[in-house]
Structure formats: structure tokens, C-alpha cells
Amino acid sequence: MKRLLPIVFVALLLPGPVLAVSDxxxxxxxxxxxxxxxxxxxxxxxxxxxxxxxxxxxxxxxxxxxxxxxxxxxxxxxxxxxxxxxxxxxxxxxRLEPAFNATTAMLWCMPVLALLFGLGIAVWSYRRASRRAAPAPALDAAEQARLDALLRGGSVER
Amino acid sequence: MSGGDTSARKPGGASPAQTRRRVLALLPFGVAAAAGGGFWAMLSRMRTGGFDPHDIHAPALNRTVPDFALPGLDAAHPGFSGNDLRHIDRPVLVNFFASWCIPCVAEAPLLGRVAALLPVWGVAYENKPSDAAGFVSQTGAPFARVALDGSGRTAIDWGVSGVPESFLVRPGGIIDWHLAGALTETVVSATLPALLSRIGR
Amino acid sequence: MHGTVLLSLILSPELGRFALAFACCLAGAQTVLPLWGAWRGRTALMASARPLAWGQFAALLLSFCCLAAASVANDFSVRNIAENSAVAKPLLYKLTGIWGNHEGSILLWALILALCGVAVARFGRNLPGSLLARVLGVLGGTALGFELFCLLTSDPFDRLWPAPPDGQGMNPLLQDPGLAFHPPILYTGYVGFAVPFAFAVAALLEGRVDAAWGRWVRPWTVAAWSFLSCGIALGSWWSYYVLGWGGYWFWDPVENASLLPWLTGTALLHSAIVVEKREALKIWCVLLAIGTFSLSLSGTFLVRSGILNSVHSFANDPTRGVFILGLLALLIGGALLLFGLRVHLLQAGGLFAPFSREGGLVLNNILLCSICAVVLTGTMYPPFAALLLGQAISVGKPFFDSTAVPMAMPLLATMAIGPMLPWKRARLTPVLQRLWWASLLALLAWAVAAFGVSGTLPVLAAGFAVWVIAGAVADLASRILLFRAPLRDSAARARHLSRAVLGAAIAHAGVGVTVLGLVGMSQAQHAIVSVHPGDGVDLAGMRWTLRSVRDADGPNYHAHVATIDVTRNGRLIAELHPSRRVFPLQHQTTTEVAIRTDLVSDLYAVLGDEHEADGTVVLRLHRNPLAPWIWLGGLLMAIGGFLSLSDRRVRVGAPMRARRGAVPAVPAPAAE
CATH class of the missing domain: 1.10.8.640 (Cytochrome C biogenesis protein)
Known part of the structure; x- marks a missing residue:
């Protein structure tokens, strides 16, 4: 990274305001x-x-x-x-970085609050959606046996 | 978030779940309305002067003046110190000025009217003595005393961030009132007399 | 000469004002007629939207041309021109200076908004009639608000009698190409999000959001997002080469105002994909569409109202602020109220497992919106604390650096995994298998960074950035079955790789490149020295020698130009010429920074005070590794966006789903 490859020479001389070049x-x-x-x-x-x-x-x-x-x-x-x-x-x-006190508590806690709020809404709506989805009907014994056989890869017994 | 309510709506009132969802759906509107109300309050108070977003609320009020001792300009305008201010027997207006500051020149006549109410002590902020003397003689500013704060350190101790600024100091050296900016007509004719009568002159 | 005079007589300010007023009327018609027609099912009224949009654009274009003509012809009887232009101003800046002040920039806003309306009218021909009518109606309403604001409170065509012989606007500081072109690009980004906003409001009015809607919204979102990314990058680059201490982002309220819609716009962009593919996340998508435009509108308001403490503050006029606030209340309040009342009509979409592409996009949205919430809170805390508590609190760069920036780390971590997850339900193992070499590279990057880079956050960010770039490449590699199928097959697949996929990978890689640039900049070395001509300084393994300081005069300035040789081991690497210019007429001094870049790192020099007493000169020298990558990354993001726009499948809207259960003729998406 220290090696400079002089591919492009771009000397940009553009106007700017007087700046704080500290002494x-x-x-x-x-x-x-x-x-x-x-x-x-x-x-x-x-x-x-x-x-x-x-x-x-x-x-x-x-x-x-x-x-x-x-x-x-x-x-x-x-x-x-x-x-x-x-x-x-x-x-x-x-202070550009405010102190942490009662007044600024909400400011400093906002990252955590926002994440928790977002995750909370996501979890809540996921649970609501899965509750709304109709549960699969229960299988009776014969159907369950057929399912097991299919899953094992064997042929279906009639 | 995946969806609204697909179940048939009841003919009567809404179910508690539906009400909850309705409230949640109106939450963004509520937050925006509150923010909008806040901005409207800010704007209307900015127009009347009650709200200034650039005000830094410096904490000088109701505190004793800081410790300092500054030289004077000349015999007619001696310097003063924090001790002097702690031992005043009547309120004093401390005014920070500079010869290179245009609003200071503009407020000089108003300072003249203030001097009729109470003594005005000036502090020359980051000024050479000759420039400060020139300012005082040219504008006719009515300073009973003038302290020279060439480095600006004392001003920093007072919480001054620019010139002109004025402080009303009451007996005991307590800062009663602070104006970050030039004097205005309202301040001279209404604010200061009211403050003085409260202090008890 | 006669041509210019004739032109300025025809394109007079009065014509400009009349054209603006006419545009207002057309915008009003564009709002009322199509929305009424869509509500009542009147086809003729709905069809009136398109010609009205074209008419409004033509009128605004005429108005803008009149302002431009007045500027070029040095018509100082127009107050706006007298305040912001001057005879001696170069032609380029006379034209680009039109949007450099409040009135002109509002007119530009309105013009771009009308242009968006025309674009929707032209490219949205295959949208169902009622949706198109509603979208154009909402756009018309927004345009009407801005045009009224312009006409009533910020009229650029106000006359000034007697006309002064010359204008006051010859500020050399503002005559800079970056400053000239930054506003239109940025505004196109801000205003472009009005189109997804209009789509969202139209969908709420119709009571329906479906896959086709997602497909229609996406290209407009991508376009606006690409312009906004470009605009933000351009602004940051401009402050880097102008301000002279190597800073490029200050978390200034005006900068934050541009970042907020970018964050939610990115979330919107991704949510639109989910709506299109899976008909899920509808509510979030509609809310984000409304929210993004609301943020860009609010940003415009706040910047001009005087409420914020910012170096960029525009004309601070609380009276104008009240008008914009009213406009915001109508548009944003109206849209959000509509959302609250009608969102229950949006039907639920497909279910998905938490670990799936939809789940990944939900996490992406949560993170982006949380960062947005933090930046919004930080920006708004000072004025609200002052209003409600009377306390003066200031929130600046250190706060945002310690809160918002670390929150971007989880976002980077998931960015490489997300595109590889299948829809509906994913398993971790196959995904990690595809990412094994990307993980190795990231670990390697962390190891290297731990030694070479100082600071925990830069080290973390370096590894994550490499992870993101490698992940984007891995995504493309797995799509073309690189090394898993014969090379010829891979090559064929690569040729047929959809531009949307390629564009997304490039944009993601662009994010990684920008983060690497930020990490590099955090390791910048600088020195402030006081030297005699002929002296040298060692910095960053190179010798910087001040050869001379000579006088050089320009047309209206007197300049001192320094020559600095940068050598390494005796070999000349660069010659830098920083300078200071004194403009006697304006009593201003400007400094010109000298930057030498090889697109991997920057050498940066500034000339400071010259002490005549001992003949020394103050120099500020920087070496900024990887600095150009910050803006190259932004450019890559925009390129990725525009590339995916050029994919016809992204642009062409799907035909409307048939009413009763018939299979819609949606083009089958390939391996996406």
C-alpha cells in the first residue's frame, strides 16, 4: 500500500475558503x-x-x-x-458529544431502542402471520404410515 | 411485515385486535404530527423572538463574577477586577467591546442612554490599548471604567463567545442578566429598567 | 449581441412568471382531474393526466429558460440575478448559479418534479389506467405545492427598480465545477423519490398492492437512489478538495438531511424486490416509500428554515419555513393518514421462514432504519431540547461516529450472505459452502488489518469490507457455476447473466470499496510544519521539500504559489503547487489545495500563513491512503444502479393480473 503507482497525475487546484491551518x-x-x-x-x-x-x-x-x-x-x-x-x-x-444524563438518555439509547423496536415488530408480525396460516390437518394412522414409507424412499404399499 | 386483516370484518364494533392494529397503523401519522407541531412551535417562536436555535445558553447567570484583574486604559478610564465587582453597591453593566467590531460601534449611542440608568464598565476584548482608546473617544462610549483584555482569557472565563456582549452585575458580584449580542431599543427602554427595579436599584 | 438581446426580450422575466403561473394551473388540473376520474371510473378524465403532465413540464421548462436568459443577458433588473450574478462572472457559472440560491433551487426542484411526471407518463404507458392516473395525480399535487411556494414566497422573477449596473454575485468561493453540478444531481435524487411516494399513495387509494406494483416501483426507486448516491458522493468529494484539512464528512445537519432518505431509500429498494417476488413486506414497502420522500421533503424544509445549526444554511426565513411546513403537513400528513386508514386493505402475502432471503431483507431493513432513526434523533435533538427543555445541547461528529458507524458493521456482515439465500426457506450450510473462500479472504484481511491498521473499528470494518466485496464476487461465481461446471458453460452463463444481478453485485461491491476507503482515510498521516524554502520534511516514508514560493497574479487576484517536491529514495514522485489567492475587491482570501492522486492514495498539500519576519512558510501536508476509493465506491454504487436499470426486465412493468384466477403472463424470472 506504500508503493505509489503513478498512473494518473491529477493536480487539482481549486478554490477554497481560508482554512484553519494551525500554526x-x-x-x-x-x-x-x-x-x-x-x-x-x-x-x-x-x-x-x-x-x-x-x-x-x-x-x-x-x-x-x-x-x-x-x-x-x-x-x-x-x-x-x-x-x-x-x-x-x-x-x-x-460539547459536540453530549454528556449522558437524564436529558440525553433517549439520544444515547436510541441505537438499542431502534433495533429492539424493529426486531419486536418483525417478530410480532411473523408470529401473527404464522398463527393466521391454517395448521396442516392431522394425519391418521394409515396416512402417517404412507408418509413414513415415502420418506424412507421405499415404494408405496397399497 | 406481511399483511393486513383478511378475516371478514364484523358488522358491529371492531375487535380489540383490530383496534390495536388500527392504532399501530396510525402511529407513523401520530409521530409525524407531533414533529410537525414541534416545528410549527419553533417557527412561530422564532418570529416572535422567543426561540433562538443558535442560542448557546451560557451558564453565567446567578453566578459570582470570575476572578480577574485587568489594567485600565488611562487615568480617566481605570481598570477593574473581580474583587471590585464583588464590592459594588449598585448594579453595574459590564460591556465587552472591540474597536474592530461594527455592531459595537452601532450600539454606542444606546450605551449612552444606559449610562443614565447605571454605571457602564467596558472590557476591551482582544484590542491594542491605542485602538481601544480610539474607539472610546470616537464613539463617545460612556465607560466609567475600561479594562483591557488583550488575550481574551478573561472573556473566556465570563463565557463570552463574541462581541458585543453585556452582563448586568448586581451588588455582591452576582451576574443577574446576560445579553449575547448588541443592545436593542427594547432592552434599553424596557428590559433593563425592569431588571433594575427588581434588584431594588 | 443582438441575438442575446432579442432572446432576452422574448424570454422575458414576465413570460417566465406567467409560465410558472400557467404551470401551477396545469398542476392543479393534473391533481384534480385524474384523481377524480380514477375515483369515478371516468376514462377520459384519467387519460387527461398524461397531456397535462407534458404541458406542465413544457411551461416550467419555459420558465426556467427565461431565468437562464435573464442571467446570461445580465438583466440586473431581476432581483435574483442582481443578488447572485455579476457581469464578470464566467458564462458557465452564470448558468449553473441559477440553482445556487434559494429561489432558483426551488424552481429547479419543481422542474425536476415535472420531468419525473413526464417520465412516468412516457414510460408508464403499460400501467393500468387508474393507477397511472392516480400516480400522476399525486405527482401533480406535489408539483402544485412547490410551484405555489415558488410563485408566492420565492419568486425568482421579482423585479428591482432602479436596476443596478452590476450584480453582487461575484463570489469566487462559489465558482467551482463541483459546486455547480452537485445540486442538480442531488435534487434529482431527492425529487426522484416522489415517484415511489406517488405509487405508494396511489396503491393506498386503490386499496391494492401486488407483485406488479412492486415491479413498477422498483426502477423508479433504483433511479432516484442512484442519483442520490452520486449526489452525496459528489458533495463529500467537493468538501474534501475544497476545505483543506482532508475532511469529507462532518455529520453536519444538512449532510444528515441527505443521508436519511438515502438510508430508507436503500431499504425501500430492497423491499420492492420482495414485494415483486413474493408479495410480502407490502406494508413496510409502502411505509418506506412514503417515509423516504417525507425525509427528503423535511430535509429541504429544515435546511431553509433556520432551525438547524449548519455551515450550509440557506436563506433563513421563518416565514418561508411556515409555508413549507404547511406543504409538508398536507403531503406527508395526508399520506400517513391515508396509510393509517387504508393499510388494512393490503392483503397478506407469502409466509417465509426467518432464515431466508425475505428474512435477510427484513434484517437489512431493520438495520438501515435503525441507523436512520439514530441519525434523525441526533440531528433533531438540539432544536427539540431547546424548545421543550430550554437546554442547549449540541450533537456533533463524535456522537455519530460512536453510534451510527458501529451499527453499520452488522449490515456489512449480512450483505454478503443475503443475496445467496433462497426465497422462503434457507439452510445455512449450502450458503456457507459457497462463501468459504470469501470468509478466508475476510479473515486474512482482518489479520493484515490487525497489524497494519490502528483502531478497533477500522480493523473490523476492513475485514467486513473485504467480506462484502468477496461475497459479491462469490455470488456471481456461484450463479455461473464457476469451477463446478465446464468453463464453457460458465462463460455462456456469464454472458447471459442478467444486468439486474450484475448491477446489484457491482453496487454491493461499491459499498465495500467505500468502506475500505474510509478505513484507509482513518489511517491518514498529516504534518503541520513551518519551513524555509529549501527545507524538507519527512512524512509517510517520503521527503516533502518546499522548493519555492513565488508570486503569480490572476485577473482579479494576487496569488502566492508554492512548489513542493515529493520524493522517495531520491526519485521524484510528485510536484505539488498549493497556493493562496487574495481577492482585493472582495476582501477575501482563498486557498487552493494541491492533490495528487493515483487512485490508490492521495498526496495533499495546503499552503498556510507566510511569516515575513523569519521567512518561514506554514505547510499542511497529508498522505491519505485509499481516499479516492471512498468516492470510487460511490460511483460504483451508482453504476450498479444504472446498470440494473438498463435491464429490460426491471423496467418493463408486468401486465395487470387478470381479475379471476387466470395465470398472469409474468415473464418467468431466471435464477434470481
Missing amino acids: PSEMLPNPAQEKRAEALGSRLRCLVCQNESIEDSDASLARELRHILREHVAAGESDAEITRWMVARYGGFI
């Missing part, structure tokens, strides 16, 4: 910490943009929050502590 000086020197900061930052919403994380946004508020985040990470705080710090100032809205 490398923003990044923490310790790569493990930087990775943790990026992961945590991608779960925090940029409040002035619509639907971007602070890692992806180039707004000044996002840049400031990135700095603060990295300071806290370098200081050794845990993810939960940093998130609490952010939420204390901006409320739950800053």
Missing part, C-alpha cells in the same frame, strides 16, 4: 500530548462557527480555546477535568 507553533512539543489535545479539541464545539470543532475552525475564539486546552493538557489535567472547565464557562453546548 505549528500552536502544537505541543510532546506528540502524545498533542494527539490527546487534538482528540479532546475535536470534541469541543467552536461557538462562533456553525458545527465545527475548535480544531477545525480558524475563528479567534477557537484559536484561544485551543491554546487554553493545550495549556491544560500540558499541565496534566484529565480529559474530564478539562471538559468540566469548558462546560463551566460555556455550558453543555460546547
Whole structure:
């Protein structure tokens, strides 16, 4: 997969908006910490943009929050502590992944609920359909004997 | 799911099984109707201003102001700290502004009218001191005090996400009210006086 | 010059508005007359549906041409043109920019809807008269709603006096081929699902769903689904090459609005097969047909209403939102109410064992609809929580990545097995025997992935993706009895393999290819560096050297273009030219991403800030393995869909079943 086969050269130069090329000086020197900061930052919403994380946004508020985040990470705080710090100032809205509490319980349980509901309906309608199908009439002794003989592969005895 | 009811329908009322099936069949309609009702409520409240889907509901209300201490602009506009706000004896409006922010320029006259009701203390958000001074002198904004928050850190502690934003702080340093946006006529003529009379001026 | 002026005089905005109003009248007639005729059994009224559909389409086409003429002729007295176009805009973007704003896009919606009506009128000639009349009637009603919305609240032909000398619409950001062609393809997908919707409502009105109905619905569903898949893939690809940090899907509410009908549309596609072959799953199929179009309509509403927090938000006007909401209430509410009241008329179909192809398709539906429910809940939770509880909750990418994506794993697992199951009742052993080498390949893929790929979900997905692709190949191999019959027989069978079967296998393989692309992208390596010209950086086993940054000016911009050499072991692999453009007139800066692809992986470079103080330049470099496969897979899905459409047996509707027990002349399906 590392070998590149230069089959097609397609240099696509197409316009785009100014983007959040983070300054490398923003990044923490310790790569493990930087990775943790990026992961945590991608779960925090940029409040002035619509639907971007602070890692992806180039707004000044996002840049400031990135700095603060990295300071806290370098200081050794845990993810939960940093998130609490952010939420204390901006409320739950800053979390792109909502906390699990009574309000968001239905949201988080929806995968299981939906699957159970779907399976439940399927099972219920299958049972209803098989109940509706007329049961096969019972065989009397002679018919049962004929059936057994046929199944064994022998000829039918008259 | 394979099917409807093929049995002959009774001439009288429906059987309980049939009623159950009828209710289940109308469930999608019910869910859609509830969702539709919800959207209608959202739209009508958006028009009257009671519902703003972009409101972040920052949790600053009824909390003590954060700890901070910021330098002032000049002798006429000294800085202030969290401690200062905790020891005020009358309500104060804390207004976050910046020279590069157009709505801040637009709300300056309204700030002037607010200053007649209560002191207005400004915080220059991510502004160089000279630019902030220029803003204050050009717009005639009536700040009794101006704190310089060049880095924006203090604003983050307040839960500010942009400028302009205003906070009403009552004696004891408790944040009584927060507006994320520029002052409007309604706020100046109706909301603020009502809040002030509730606090007891 | 004179020709353009003459053209714009004839195709004037007033003519356009008149044509739109005329189309409204025709749509109204198309709704009322055929439905009344079908109810009362009046043949003449039912037959009026087809000419009315043609007339409506002609009127809308005229209206659209008038708008296009105004755009090309730079008629800035038309408010829409003044706001969205400019003299200096290239001709291509003047034309494609018609649908780049709210009013124009609604007109395009209506036009495509009318086109669907014409397609049904033309290709549905062998449908029974009353069904055709009802289908066209429902389509007419939907079109009427959109045309009224356009005429009354979003009139593209509004005049502006005095006419400004130039328009405001010269935004360089929006002048991009991907952005130009993404809307029509996407809208064709959204609007195309109106046809299965109309079929479902017509079936409920008639009180009957049978195998023939399933056969008629299927080609329209496949067509709409193929366009929607294409549209979604195109949108994702566009954000990848424009936005500059290698992202391609953000679970943005507008993106979710396109994914939801795709999920239920896939379920519908498969359910229609079961209705056709076994006359089972009727209720679910009808509900899915109504649901899919409802989701695409609701998506259109939500995106334009201002209720959602999205980067893509259109003109947010709550007043318009109320009109669309009313339209939705009529169409969706009406259809679902009809469903609730009339569904008991649909007769039960064949019984089937849980482990059978029908059972597999039921499981497929449950999984797809559950994923749809999760995405729908996540998208709608914030506004409803704000409305009902006053709390601001935000649901973003991390939530969907941790809930919806893992739910796709069972779906992938069953995708390889499903096509091999016989109808009615299946046994596991023969199926597994046919899949033994596919299972081996999947296990091998898991083993390789466990070493080379980081993250549990990507490893799982890699194995499943190989399983799906191998399963599709195994399906075809078992149909042509490869290695079980003489090769000549296999070759003959391969030649006669129905295109529907081939198309389905290609589409399934396409899903696997896309998932492999996603797994590859999850392993992307990137670096953000600050370098002097002449410096190099090591990334992904290659050396990326910044050779120079030079000035290059365009007609209305000033640009800095960087040249980056990518070498491995001294051998030049690629030369990348990312750049930044400053448009002084518009006070905007854009960045141009440089991508070099060999269809297996992408080299991706972005030019960032230049620090004049120390002469360093910020570069963002990516190596994205298997990234092109994400969109190639989407293309394969669409190809598979279109291929199966070209199969005549899928398109030709079966003749109507005779009333009393006579054996219908349905063409015998071969080994399907």
C-alpha cells in the first residue's frame, strides 16, 4: 500500500475558503500530548462557527480555546477535568458529544431502542402471520404410515 | 411485515385486535404530527423572538463574577477586577467591546442612554490599548471604567463567545442578566429598567 | 449581441412568471382531474393526466429558460440575478448559479418534479389506467405545492427598480465545477423519490398492492437512489478538495438531511424486490416509500428554515419555513393518514421462514432504519431540547461516529450472505459452502488489518469490507457455476447473466470499496510544519521539500504559489503547487489545495500563513491512503444502479393480473 503507482497525475487546484491551518507553533512539543489535545479539541464545539470543532475552525475564539486546552493538557489535567472547565464557562453546548444524563438518555439509547423496536415488530408480525396460516390437518394412522414409507424412499404399499 | 386483516370484518364494533392494529397503523401519522407541531412551535417562536436555535445558553447567570484583574486604559478610564465587582453597591453593566467590531460601534449611542440608568464598565476584548482608546473617544462610549483584555482569557472565563456582549452585575458580584449580542431599543427602554427595579436599584 | 438581446426580450422575466403561473394551473388540473376520474371510473378524465403532465413540464421548462436568459443577458433588473450574478462572472457559472440560491433551487426542484411526471407518463404507458392516473395525480399535487411556494414566497422573477449596473454575485468561493453540478444531481435524487411516494399513495387509494406494483416501483426507486448516491458522493468529494484539512464528512445537519432518505431509500429498494417476488413486506414497502420522500421533503424544509445549526444554511426565513411546513403537513400528513386508514386493505402475502432471503431483507431493513432513526434523533435533538427543555445541547461528529458507524458493521456482515439465500426457506450450510473462500479472504484481511491498521473499528470494518466485496464476487461465481461446471458453460452463463444481478453485485461491491476507503482515510498521516524554502520534511516514508514560493497574479487576484517536491529514495514522485489567492475587491482570501492522486492514495498539500519576519512558510501536508476509493465506491454504487436499470426486465412493468384466477403472463424470472 506504500508503493505509489503513478498512473494518473491529477493536480487539482481549486478554490477554497481560508482554512484553519494551525500554526505549528500552536502544537505541543510532546506528540502524545498533542494527539490527546487534538482528540479532546475535536470534541469541543467552536461557538462562533456553525458545527465545527475548535480544531477545525480558524475563528479567534477557537484559536484561544485551543491554546487554553493545550495549556491544560500540558499541565496534566484529565480529559474530564478539562471538559468540566469548558462546560463551566460555556455550558453543555460546547460539547459536540453530549454528556449522558437524564436529558440525553433517549439520544444515547436510541441505537438499542431502534433495533429492539424493529426486531419486536418483525417478530410480532411473523408470529401473527404464522398463527393466521391454517395448521396442516392431522394425519391418521394409515396416512402417517404412507408418509413414513415415502420418506424412507421405499415404494408405496397399497 | 406481511399483511393486513383478511378475516371478514364484523358488522358491529371492531375487535380489540383490530383496534390495536388500527392504532399501530396510525402511529407513523401520530409521530409525524407531533414533529410537525414541534416545528410549527419553533417557527412561530422564532418570529416572535422567543426561540433562538443558535442560542448557546451560557451558564453565567446567578453566578459570582470570575476572578480577574485587568489594567485600565488611562487615568480617566481605570481598570477593574473581580474583587471590585464583588464590592459594588449598585448594579453595574459590564460591556465587552472591540474597536474592530461594527455592531459595537452601532450600539454606542444606546450605551449612552444606559449610562443614565447605571454605571457602564467596558472590557476591551482582544484590542491594542491605542485602538481601544480610539474607539472610546470616537464613539463617545460612556465607560466609567475600561479594562483591557488583550488575550481574551478573561472573556473566556465570563463565557463570552463574541462581541458585543453585556452582563448586568448586581451588588455582591452576582451576574443577574446576560445579553449575547448588541443592545436593542427594547432592552434599553424596557428590559433593563425592569431588571433594575427588581434588584431594588 | 443582438441575438442575446432579442432572446432576452422574448424570454422575458414576465413570460417566465406567467409560465410558472400557467404551470401551477396545469398542476392543479393534473391533481384534480385524474384523481377524480380514477375515483369515478371516468376514462377520459384519467387519460387527461398524461397531456397535462407534458404541458406542465413544457411551461416550467419555459420558465426556467427565461431565468437562464435573464442571467446570461445580465438583466440586473431581476432581483435574483442582481443578488447572485455579476457581469464578470464566467458564462458557465452564470448558468449553473441559477440553482445556487434559494429561489432558483426551488424552481429547479419543481422542474425536476415535472420531468419525473413526464417520465412516468412516457414510460408508464403499460400501467393500468387508474393507477397511472392516480400516480400522476399525486405527482401533480406535489408539483402544485412547490410551484405555489415558488410563485408566492420565492419568486425568482421579482423585479428591482432602479436596476443596478452590476450584480453582487461575484463570489469566487462559489465558482467551482463541483459546486455547480452537485445540486442538480442531488435534487434529482431527492425529487426522484416522489415517484415511489406517488405509487405508494396511489396503491393506498386503490386499496391494492401486488407483485406488479412492486415491479413498477422498483426502477423508479433504483433511479432516484442512484442519483442520490452520486449526489452525496459528489458533495463529500467537493468538501474534501475544497476545505483543506482532508475532511469529507462532518455529520453536519444538512449532510444528515441527505443521508436519511438515502438510508430508507436503500431499504425501500430492497423491499420492492420482495414485494415483486413474493408479495410480502407490502406494508413496510409502502411505509418506506412514503417515509423516504417525507425525509427528503423535511430535509429541504429544515435546511431553509433556520432551525438547524449548519455551515450550509440557506436563506433563513421563518416565514418561508411556515409555508413549507404547511406543504409538508398536507403531503406527508395526508399520506400517513391515508396509510393509517387504508393499510388494512393490503392483503397478506407469502409466509417465509426467518432464515431466508425475505428474512435477510427484513434484517437489512431493520438495520438501515435503525441507523436512520439514530441519525434523525441526533440531528433533531438540539432544536427539540431547546424548545421543550430550554437546554442547549449540541450533537456533533463524535456522537455519530460512536453510534451510527458501529451499527453499520452488522449490515456489512449480512450483505454478503443475503443475496445467496433462497426465497422462503434457507439452510445455512449450502450458503456457507459457497462463501468459504470469501470468509478466508475476510479473515486474512482482518489479520493484515490487525497489524497494519490502528483502531478497533477500522480493523473490523476492513475485514467486513473485504467480506462484502468477496461475497459479491462469490455470488456471481456461484450463479455461473464457476469451477463446478465446464468453463464453457460458465462463460455462456456469464454472458447471459442478467444486468439486474450484475448491477446489484457491482453496487454491493461499491459499498465495500467505500468502506475500505474510509478505513484507509482513518489511517491518514498529516504534518503541520513551518519551513524555509529549501527545507524538507519527512512524512509517510517520503521527503516533502518546499522548493519555492513565488508570486503569480490572476485577473482579479494576487496569488502566492508554492512548489513542493515529493520524493522517495531520491526519485521524484510528485510536484505539488498549493497556493493562496487574495481577492482585493472582495476582501477575501482563498486557498487552493494541491492533490495528487493515483487512485490508490492521495498526496495533499495546503499552503498556510507566510511569516515575513523569519521567512518561514506554514505547510499542511497529508498522505491519505485509499481516499479516492471512498468516492470510487460511490460511483460504483451508482453504476450498479444504472446498470440494473438498463435491464429490460426491471423496467418493463408486468401486465395487470387478470381479475379471476387466470395465470398472469409474468415473464418467468431466471435464477434470481
